[in-house]
Amino acid sequence: MSSLLTRVKSKMSIFAHRKARGMLDGEYGSVFKGRSLDFDDLRAYIPGDEVRDIDWKASARHGSPLIKRYVAVRRQxxxxxxxxxxxxxxxxxxxxxxxxxxxxxxxxxxxxxxxxxxxxxxxxxxxxxxxxxxxxxxxxxxxxxxxxxxxxxxxxxxxxxxxxxxxxxxxxxxxxxxxxxxxxxxxxxxxxxxxxxxxxxxxxxxxxxxxxxxxAGPDSAVPNSTGTQAAAAGPADRYDVADAGFLPGRLAASExxxxxxxxxxxxxxxxxxxxxxxxxxxxxxxxxxxxxxxxxxxxxxxxxxxx
Missing domain, CATH: 3.40.50.410 (von Willebrand factor, type A domain)
Structure with a gap:
């Protein structure tokens, strides 16, 4: 049985190549209003960071903006x-x-x-x-x-x-x-x-x-009432799982x-x-x-x- 969490981590890893992981972690860290934080270290400024988190003295010494990074003191x-x-x-x-x-x-x-x-x-x-x-x-x-x-x-x-x-x-x-x-x-x-x-x-x-x-609309990946894809001969019948409603394919394709x-x-x-x-x-x-x-x-x- 494959691990569901492994799939999640793989998807996150792919996403991290496009978005800096620090940005995602930073957004999560901002969720809890007033959470208790301790200073951890500095990292490079990323567009979208809060200006108030810039360490101006360290940025002047470094030559580019640096952001203060914090860690949570108490578990949420x-x-x-x-x-x-x-x-x-x-x-x-x-x-x-x-x-x-x-x-x-x-x-x-x-x-x-x-x-x-x-x-x-x-x-x-x-x-x-x-x-x-x-x-x-x-x-x-x-x-x-x-x-x-x-x-x-x-x-x-x-x-x-x-x-x-x-x-x-x-x-x-x-x-x-x-x-x-x-x-x-x-x-x-x-x-x-x-x-x-x-x-x-x-x-x-x-x-x-x-x-x-x-x-309703053009045929796509929607299964019909038997759970299989419709034959190419005509539009797929549609089945509403919530209330067991049935919509014939010819009506689903009606403008x-x-x-x-x-x-x-x-x-x-x-x-x-x-x-x-x-x-x-x-x-x-x-x-x-x-x-x-x-x-x-x-x-x-x-x-x-x-x-």
Missing amino acids: TVLLVTDTGRNMAASALGGEEKKDIAVMALGVVGYLAHRHGDVVGLVCGDGTSTRSLPAKAGEAHLERLLREVNDATALTSPRSDISEQLSYVARNFGQRMLLFVVADEVVPDAGMERLLRRLRAQHEVLWLTVRDAQL AIIRAYAAAQEQRDAAREAVLRRMGIAHVHAGSSHDVMPAVFTLLERHRRGK
């Missing part, structure tokens, strides 16, 4: 919160299973936390039950968390409802921590908005939405259906974004595992800047 807690209902076993926009993207995103944030000496826990489940694994340190523990999410998510799982997991967190966790929520294209209702307001008052909250496959579907999706996206913005929760999308690293980087940067 990162709680990964995700949906393992049947929605997350469906196809994502890029053709992968949505759970593969969720595991990658959870792994990236979990591994960043591990590198910073923080402990990582997990809350996951579906619309009928929620379970949690306590926050601990170490790569073996993080692998266990990722394996739990991967193995629990299947098309035979109960329906998805991330509000159940958020409610569980609100009831059972009093310590201030970072909540990293990964879910599909849920649209928060009034009840979830109240729940998010309660959580945001106590915790730092980051949110990543995994993009659904397009049910009227495509326009209506796009309009409805735009409304859902706008509604989700509006709620999260009101709550002050940084939010990004990812449609494939290749999107995860830049999405996480953007998410941490938005959170730091309060956008």
Whole structure:
């Protein structure tokens, strides 16, 4: 059985060739407001660094800007919160299973936390039950968390409802921590908005939405109701895992259906974004595992800047 964490670390290594690792670590280190820090060393200034962190005397001696780097004095807690209902076993926009993207995103944030000496826990489940694994340190523990999410998510799982997991967190966790929520294209209702307001008052909250496959539009990597690709003779039939809805391929390819579907999706996206913005929760999308690293980087940067 291949290691899920090894896949995550490989993806992070590839990304580090394009973005300086220090920038990603720096964005993560800025998540906890007011965290206790001790001076560690100096490093070269990178565009996007805070000007207030420049050591002007050392920079003058060195001849180029140097940034003060700090280490956390006290350990923080990162709680990964995700949906393992049947929605997350469906196809994502890029053709992968949505759970593969969720595991990658959870792994990236979990591994960043591990590198910073923080402990990582997990809350996951579906619309009928929620379970949690306590926050601990170490790569073996993080692998266990990722394996739990991967193995629990299947098309035979109960329906998805991330509000159940958020409610569980609100009831059972009093310590201030970072909540990293990964879910599909849920649209928060009034009840979830109240729940998010309660959580945001106590915790730092980051949110990543995994993009659904397009049910209407040209054939892509979307499976039909049997889980296989459609024959080349005609458009693929589409199957909505969430409510067992079935859309014949000839209708999915209809211009009227495509326009209506796009309009409805735009409304859902706008509604989700509006709620999260009101709550002050940084939010990004990812449609494939290749999107995860830049999405996480953007998410941490938005959170730091309060956008």
